[in-house]
Amino acid sequence: MPLFKVRSAAVYGIDAHLIEVEVDFAQVKLEDAQFHTVGLPDAAVRESRDRVRSAIKNSGFDLPPTRITINLAPADLKKEGSGFDLPIAIAILGAYGALHNKELSDFLLVGELGLDGTLRAVQGMLPIAVAARTAGIRNLIVPASNAREAAVVQGVDVYPVKNLIEVRELLNALSFGSLAVQPLKVEPTDLLHGAQHFPADFKDVRGQHVAKRALEVAAAGGHNILMIGPPGSGKTMLAKRLPSILAPLRFEEALETTKIHSVAGVLNAEEGLVAHRPFRSPHHTISDAGLIGGGAVPRPGEVSLAHNGLLFLDELPEFPRNVLEVLRQPLEDGIVTIARASMSLAFPARFMLAAAMNPCPCGYFNDKSRECMCTPPMIQRYVSKVSGPLLDRIDIHIEVPAVQYKELRGGAAAEGSAEIRDRVLAARERQHNRFGETATRTKGSSKAASQPVFANAQMTTQQIRLFCELSTDAERLLERAMQQQGLSARAHDRILKVSRTIADLEGAQDVAVKHIAEAIQYRTLDRSYWS
Incomplete structure (x- = not known):
């Protein structure tokens, strides 16, 4: 035949x-x-x-x-x-x-x-x-x-x-x-259970209790976080230990993440499945196509390779401004659409962003131990590389000061990742029970499909109103912060999402004044830090 x-x-x-x-x-x-x-x-x-x-x-x-x-x-x-x-x-x-x-x-x-x-x-x-x-x-x-x-x-x-x-x-x-x-x-479940081992642990971090608390909140709610501090304060060290406290991948998440890595040709053939949340840390010389994806036949970029995981951008102002600006859409929608004359492809890109930066070109602005040699125009030019709209999409801004000698050489053992992860998992379980398996977030763009809600950072406006009701005192505190710091409507929603996560970490049913106060504290680095 x-x-x-x-x-x-x-x-x-x-x-x-x-x-x-x-x-x-x-x-x-x-x-x-x-x-x-x-x-x-x-x-x-x-x-x-x-x-x-x-x-x-x-x-x-x-x-x-x-x-x-x-x-x-x-x-x-x-x-x-x-x-x-x-x-x-x-x-x-x-x-x-x-x-x-x-x-x-x-x-x-x-x-x-x-x-x-x-x-x-x-x-x-x-x-x-x-x-x-x-x-x-x-x-x-x-x-x-x-x-x-x-x-x-x-x-x-x-x-x-x-x-x-x-x-x-x-x-x-x-x-x-x-x-x-x-x-x-x-057996896929065996692959997932066998991958929960992390070489980096938070017990190696001395001091930085405020920063570790902020990272715990970020991990519990899937919030984006920006760390600002002088060179050597431990920003990169903290970011590399963040995966050790993230919730493990669900099988559906692992399957979708593996599809992206398989298409990109970066999947480990011996593993067969991406069994732990991805950690991607591109260099600041990356192009916008390398970050978002592209090519004659579109391929996924770093934001898609970090889907369901963590994207770490070290030395944030060193990235070209046009590269940082293309992050705004995937941070908002969780999807990247790449259009070509012959085809239009969409890649998932729902990731948690962790970024680190120095406060000025020399790195020692507001540092108590060393004098900053930068002039105000130099600092302004440096800081302006990170736009206000991008900062608005980052839920938590935290200062990471230099570690004092006594803390560095102290004999007290630091809390390890296992203890922090237990609290994070408990908070995630409360969120999972709250949203349910069928909850979806409907995107504003017709190009973006509805996606399931797994964490507080992914809540829709309707869900914020439903799950973040405030008392009179909490309303008054949030209003005063909005007026004094000149925060945007997007920052208002971010504060409510973070406060909901803080309440979940405590096992509280309602968002209290102290939860709002802590969430507001994580927005004070917005612009006032350099004033």
Whole structure:
């Protein structure tokens, strides 16, 4: 039978679409032998003809002189990447009668071929496995190095293979009801439970009790935080220990995060699943495309790689202003939309922002131990690199002063991450019970989809009114702070969200005056710090 069909998949954004690989051939003279690929293939797909020919030949199969036509359907979707090598090779072998099974509609094949027929890993395997399950395709044949990632998806049988010969033997064996290779089984919950180990612990931090308290509040409610202090005060040290007190990933969160890392090609093949919240710390020389995402075929940037995790920006004013300004939309909406002439893709980007900065170019403004050598215009230019609208989107601004000698050398043991994490988890559990599984936040932009609410920082305006009712004294305190500090309406909502988190840490049902007072304290660095 000259015509043979095999199913594969292509990844667009963080989702995969099924692709049908059709192969037809006709016997011709040797000098007329050709190999055509149609269906909007990119350069990598067009080059597959040379890899496929060599892989088939070096695997011990003979190809008589033929004119081979390969169609990748649907034809209106652009096909890119090397993952079509394996389905093309199998479709050619099937067309020549090398397979016992003439119907492979219940199989999905993906993989890059080496010239010797060996299989190499491809990017985006997790979205492909999800697409196969959604389409009701039971069997997934993938390179061995991609198998663990694909096997995270329950409901599909994942067969790891190492070369083209193994694939052919597997398909022939399955056609007779016998298995040459057993499907790989992975229990996702075991991966999640086995990943809760952090090398950095808060017990290593001496002093900085106020900063540690602010980080605990930020972790409990998913709030963005900005730390301001002189060089060597411990801002970076504190930020690197923040992941150790964050709530563990839920399986749905881990799956979505893994899809992004898989598409970006940064997933650890041995792990197969991103089992702990990501911590991304890009250098201040990063471009706006590197931070947000981009490219001719859009790829996720650092904000998407930090989805469901932490994005740490050290030396915040050193980032170009245009790079910082593009953060405003993902901080507000939790999603990044990248538009190109041929396509428009959306990447999730709901992350917790932690930033650190010096108060001035020399770093010693307001420092008691060293004199600041900066002039007021120098300080103003330095500080103005971080715009007011961006500061408004950061819930907590906290000063991190230099640690005194007695605190640094004190013998008292500091509180460790385990104790802090217990309080954070208790507060998160209260929030989870409050919002429920079905609560969603509806974005203001039509481009952004509704997303579930897991933490106080994600509350909608309606939820703030519902869950942050204030007493008369608390109302009076908040009003006075708004007037004296000139805070915006967005800062008003941030204060209410932070105060709700502080109340949750104490196990309080209502937001009290002391909770509002502490939340207001975390906004005093807005602009008055430099006045």
